[in-house]
Amino acid sequence: MGTETSRMGAGWDGDKDRQEGDQHHPAPPQPAWRIRETPTPLPPFSPIKAGPLRPFPPLSPGGGGRMRARELGALVTLGVLGALLGRGALGIPEVLGALGVLGVLWVLLALEVPGALRALLGLGALGVLEVLRVLEVLGVLGELGVLGALGVLGALLALLPPPAPAETFSAMLSVRGALGAERRLLRRLRSYLREENARLRRLRRFYEKVQVLHQDPEASVDNPLLAFSLIKRLHSDWLNIIYSEEATGNAQALHAGLREVEQELPGAEDLDGAAQALMRLQDVYALSVKGLANGIFQRSGTDHPPLYSPGRRVSLSADDCFHVGKVAYDTGDYYHSITWLEEAVSLFRLSYGSWNPEDRSSLEDALDHLAFSYFMAGNISHALSLSREFLHYDPSNQRVTKNVAKYEKLLEMGTGVSARPLRRPNSTRLQSRDAYEELCQRPRGQPAPERLLHLGCSYETNSSPYLLLQPAKKEMVRIRPYVALYHDFISDAEAETIKGLAGPWLQRSVVASGEKQQKAEYRISQSAWLKDTADPVVRALDQRIAAITGLDLRPPYAEYLQVVNYGLGGHYEPHFDHATSRKSPLYRMKSGNRIATVMIYLSAVEAGGSTAFIYANFSVPVVKNAALFWWNLRKNGNGDGDTLHAGCPVLAGDKWVANKWIHEHGQEFRRPCGADPGD
Ligand SMILES: O=C(O)CCC(=O)C(=O)O
Ligand SMILES: [Fe+2]
CATH class of the missing domain: 2.60.120.620 (q2cbj1_9rhob like domain)
Known part of the structure; x- marks a missing residue:
């Protein structure tokens, strides 16, 4: 590689003493939400548990991705080597050597590096083997010594920490890279749809053929040919239709497409990071969440022109808004969970009855989380009405039924009104947050007139010959x-x-x-x-x-x-x-x-x-x-x-x-x- 980079030597990975006044280090975490001030302790309530909504099926069999398969392979090989050792077919040095080779291969496969670099590393490993061989030929190391050295090398390499999965959300270059993975998935889905459409067309032909027979009074089973075909249909045709190998094959090809891009898929921390990013933009630029959900970057409560007008306006779905709210909810940040879940609830209400196959959440999920967020924010009456709405759709839910009873009791006791409105959490503990945000929102600052006297533009050569021709x-x-x-x-x-x-x-x-x-x-x-x-x-x-x-x-x-x-x-x-x-x-x-x-x-x-x-x-x-x-x-x-x-x-x-x-x-x-x- 022509590029030389260094994480040591003259360059440090940044030195950013985040501090204001006397705050020298990133502050210890503090709760990012305001605890509701309630005069009387509350009876235990049942919040919705944090965690995934509907878990996805594991991508690879066994649930652990390709790494799991490799680990399994390594274990099997170890078992075989152990057995051979036990039966005296192999000696300890040979087993150590085999382990070494296995370790090198395993690490090379596990390394998240470009193919070319992996090939180079492979060559490097071969080089090491060659050196060991030469040492053996020269008699510096005996055969056993070489195998032993290989074993140690392999064990050391296997001890290396696994590579950290690449982050998607923290650099736009990576976000752009994710487009490639989606393009490949799109191609897979296109051929899946094509194949499935053709299959469905064939199914329809079968359906129509049999349907005609059943509707035609002339088509009697007295006709031995029709009787034969009925028996054959019921014996095998219908089974072929229902347990369609073609359908399985199509689905398998689609799954294989997903496995192909598995390593490039953003992880849960990427989704969290992306949701946090939207909330950050909402906060720092005082953007309205309703606007954002509609694809408009407008300051809340103003009719100023939007801060950004994309060439193509895209809006967020109810499920999108739910996910942002859920990230806030899971960290106990009810300020943000309320704004985003409100949006999710109103979008879900609008589209109630229609269903998107990609959605993982529903109106009930959004109502449930929003009700509990309101409860935590001290607004019991909102929590109650949302929970009642929830029960309208899912009357048998025990947990929410109990919550409703408790909310009613609290309201009867007169503790249902929030002491103070919910304020935005200062999770970053910035002392100068307001000044910082105001500066971020400000268009280029116009200096005060008295300052202008000293400011201005100039061509500078700075007595440097280097700048003489191009100041x-x-x-x-x-x-x-x-x-x-x-x-x-x-x-x-x-x-x-x-x-x-x-x-x-x-x-x-x-x-x-x-x-x-x-x-x-x-x-x-x-x-x-x-x-x-x-x-x-x-x-x-x-x-x-x-x-x-x-x-x-x-x-x-x-x-x-x-x-x-x-x-x-x-x-x-x-x-x-x-x-x-x-x-x-x-x-x-x-x-x-x-x-x-x-x-x-x-x-x-x-x-x-x-x-x-x-x-x-x-x-x-x-x-x-x-x-x-x-x-x-x-x-x-x-x-x-x-x-x-x-x-x-x-x-x-x-x-x-x-x-x-x-x-x-x-x-x-x-x-x-x-x-x-x-x-
Ligand atoms: O990106 C910026 O505008 C500031 C970056 C900065 O301060 C830094 O990297 O130390
Ligand atoms: Fe800086």
Whole structure:
């Protein structure tokens, strides 16, 4: 592979000390909902259990997918080897060797890597075998030693953790990739429909043929031919018709199509992530859920033009809305479950009686979950009327019958009115949530008139010969903190090259939490690190960044280029780029803190996705091919608190950025300390 990436060395998997004020690490989880304030304790109620509605049949026999089949194969082989060992047909070294080969094969099959890479790994394994053989020929290792070494190797490889399934929702590149899987399923369904239609046409012909016989008074079984055919029909024709092998064959082909794409299917966490994304967009952009369900991205309670108008309007089904509500319900977030389940209930009511084969939920499910959400929110009378409606459709349901009795009792006791309206949970514990959301919603911030005096656009050569012929197009965005936007910093072709280089290496972005790095809900994206040796384009970019900033980017003074692709509703909530704790993994580079950030927008977006500077109170909309520059540290070396910034959720489109983080060391003469200690 031409691309060099590194997860160690000069590049860290991000160091995002999410903090505001003195909050240094991602906060410990707190309940995401407000507990209803009820003066008297409630009798135990029966909520609907969290979990799948109607479980899907397992994809592969045995329920565990292809991996399960492989494990089974490995077990059988182990059994056979054990038996041969026991009967003295094989010695321990041979068994160890066979285990080694089995382990290597097993791991190669299990690796979620492209076919070409898998082939390379296979060649590598053969290489190891060859080395062992040579060692054996040279007499360094005996035959037994070689087999033993193979056994150890295989055992070690088998101990490797299984590859994590790829995430779909956290990068738009992966979401787009899922289109391929669906296209293949579509092709399968098309041929299934064609075959089944032909089969049904044949069935109809049989039906009509027999029907005619039964209606024709002339067609009597006195006729021996008709009597024979009746007997034959009842003996075998009808069985062939009913237990149609053709139907089974068609269904099997369809199932095989599903198994083919099994590895690419989004998992439960993807559906959760996608539902959370819709709720995030609802919250951050104050969108009306009714509007969203209708395919309109409109702020609630306003008649402003929509924030985004897709070329083709698509609406959500009742089952779609139910699933979003259910994700909220399962985490005890009744604020969101109520808004989405309300929508689900009204859509199900509208279409009651008609049934979509793809739906997993029904009006009853939605009523049941909504009633319990209202109960948890303290609105007993709503809970009661929805439960009664439920019983109208399913009168024999014991659990809901009991709930109705209890709701009635509570209302009689006068405890049925909510103390306070249900408020949105601050599950992310952002202190500046309102300011952040207001900045995300704001179109490009118009600076105050007195500020305009210092702002403006200029062509900059920065005394660099590199920029003489093509000066940088600099737009000052803010003086304090110092933020500048360099327009046309890269070309479309360069942006495409960088995205193409990073694409195969994207992995869920992580954030620094103390000394560790981990994925977090407040950063939804995938990222990859590119060394400057990966491609001349990356090297040229480094030179250009050095020219405009006047800073030293040679290792270890800067990190590799971090390329980021945001996912569905992808965002990065307020954080600092510099470390705020000496324990941060960022210091492992031994070149100080991150003095400056250069962030390049590699794509445009259709809506949302601005970069918001929370305390400085401005946001920069995505400008394709532009680079945003800011100092994270003040001249005295302290972190600049005014640089708290965020990537707003992407409302529509595919947002890519590339980050270059430049460190303190190496810049001593390029950005000298200020004479003023407060500078
Ligand atoms: O995407 C953005 O606008 C901000 C990204 C950012 O702050 C980061 O990656 O550190
Ligand atoms: Fe950042």
